[in-house]
Amino acid sequence: MKLANETLGELDKRVALPAYDRKALSHGIVHVGLGNFHRAHQAVYLDDLFGRGLDHDWALTGAGVRAPDARMRDALRSQDCLSTVIELSASSTSPRIVGSMIDYVEVAETNGPLIAKMTDPATRIVSLTVTEGGYYVDPTTETFDPTHPDIVADGAKPEAPRTVFGAIVAALRARKDAGTPPFTVMSCDNIPGNGDVTRDAVTGTARLSDPALADWIGSNIAFPNSMVDRITPATGDRERALAAEYGLDDPVPVTCEPFRQWVLEDNFPQGRPRLEEVGVTFTDKVHEYERMKIRILNGGHAIIAYSGALLGCELADEAMAHPLVHAFFRKVEETEVLPHVHAVPEFTPAAYLELIDERFSNPAVKDTIRRLCLDGSNRQPKFIVPSILDGLKAGTSVEGLALESALWCRYCAGQFEDGSTIEPNDPNWSRLTELSDAAKSRPGAWLEQRTVYGDLARNETFAAVFADWLDRLWTSGTQATLETYLKA
Known part of the structure; x- marks a missing residue:
């Protein structure tokens, strides 16, 4: 059966469904990078939180900055942004439908739709899973590399950025000019000091076109560090066949282990979901x-x-x-x-x-x-x-x-x-x-x-x-x- 809002009630009874009314959700987080890990991690934590009747104004809107991301957008939009997540242990298989994402912005070369969504005052967090190698770090110096051609291009044309960091800079500039409070930028990638690394990437990109804006970002934007963990294999024919065993026609199901962990610095000036209610650890010892x-x-x-x-x-x-x-x-x-x-x-x-x-x-x-x-x-x-x-x-x-x-x-x-x-x-x-x-x-x-x-x-x-x-x-x-x- 094709996954969609109207078919949820007809799915195999072994499949756990969202324990809340998805129509009651409203946008609060833009997430860039809708790979398997995000959909088995942050999206699941939020799904659990919404199921407790809490914080329904923190739903996810997906986004991507690379042309291949459009394929994921097409797949998820065709099923109302629902995801199949199957937890696998040695003794059991537990499929669930995760409904914490409510939209996916259009993927465009110069990121206009993404910038517009991040500029929306309802966006209070922008989160990222863009892989360990997506932060333009020079491995020799272990610092942000402003000479990378992608970053240089964003510095030359800040109004038409091609990287996620250029898009964040453009959105923060627009919010600053409009007097809208800035969002928090939350990396969920598996790199040491991911919040600090993200700050360097955003301010470093901004500095190429607007040093004053870079200074303002460095002083006013929160970049909490985090540690994330869940083993999440890539999706292939086996995973699609496993979803089909439960009657699910989903081209992009996610499989994962039962264990998950998320450790976060509590640095969210514009507020945050009450993720501690569903097992997230907030600490200054990330x-x-x-x-x-x-x-x-x-x-x-x-x-x-x-x-x-x-x-x-x-x-x-x-x-x-x-x-x-x-x-x-x-x-x-x-x-x-x-x-x-x-x-x-x-x-x-x-x-x-x-x-x-x-x-x-x-x-x-x-x-x-x-x-x-x-x-x-x-x-x-x-x-x-x-x-x-x-x-x-x-x-x-x-x-x-x-x-x-x-x-x-x-x-x-x-x-x-x-x-x-x-x-x-x-x-x-x-x-x-x-x-x-x-x-x-x-x-x-x-x-x-x-x-x-x-x-x-x-x-x-x-x-x-x-x-x-x-x-x-x-x-x-x-x-x-x-x-x-x-x-x-």
Whole structure:
């Protein structure tokens, strides 16, 4: 059955429906980036809140800034902006229809419709999930890059921006000129200090065309930091078939694990939904939660991803069931990651690792190893390199993290050990393949990626360990190399 407001009452009784009248909802949040994670996370929290009869004036309006976003708009608008979200555990499958989004603005090259919606006084929050790589950060300096061609173009034509940050600047300028209070900008992306990073992107973009406006934004706009978490695989035929098992004709269903977490700084001058009522943690210690999650979970994904891929694993739970991959994961986490992570009120690092072990091993989620291997050039400097730097500074072992880096290098060679092709899986794949080939004879060629490793190529300790592991991978293979590491 085609998903729509008028068909909700006719759906399979196993499917949970919105526990509120969607006609009573009114707009409060513009969200840019309607990928699976947002629809399984922020949209679900709001759906739960609305189901409690609270804050119906905080409904979502979706938006996108790239041409491909129009496909998602068409799909969601055709079903009244409803989303199918299916929670998967080892013992149960729980489908629900999420109704917290009520509209999706037109996707246009210069973002006129988006700017108009953000200028609407009813918009009090603009939230973002534009991926870790969507913030124009120079990995070498770890700061906003105003020289990126996209940003330079927005600086030259601020009235016709092509990036989300240029659109935010245009909307804030319009609200300031009209005397309308500014909205809060809330990043929900998985990057350290996401609120601070977003502030730098918005003010940096504004500064190219209007320095005074940039100063005003820096002084008057709230950019709360947050930590977000829920494992949400990409949608494919399997996910669509699963939705069809419940009679749902939805081209873009979302599957996810039952666990979810959202930690937020409480910095919302124009008000916010009462998300604490549905499990969101408001705290001034977001960075502690963020450090734990990024180092243990996201770093853990990288640890199992490349080792699992090279050993022929296709799914995350399959990798966790592989004795070598699981033992590698546990040893690196326990000896090289956990010592540099602090406890939070809910978890010690050790307890959090046990939770992550259980979540990665969930056989129902079917998270692919290929997804976890994606975009290593952007993820490694955020999820792995900080733990390496902490270990070197503390004088503790970085053997396993060096091996993880060597496994990534070996994966980027573009061929599995049986000679079959690894399809491109990084925006910089061609360059990475060239560097991987060069690193066979000169391992330092890989570490000289300053955008990933900074100055680590000059660290003789790390460079030597990395070189040794990379040589072992090429001469002995992944299985023997992991066995050597685990016996050490």
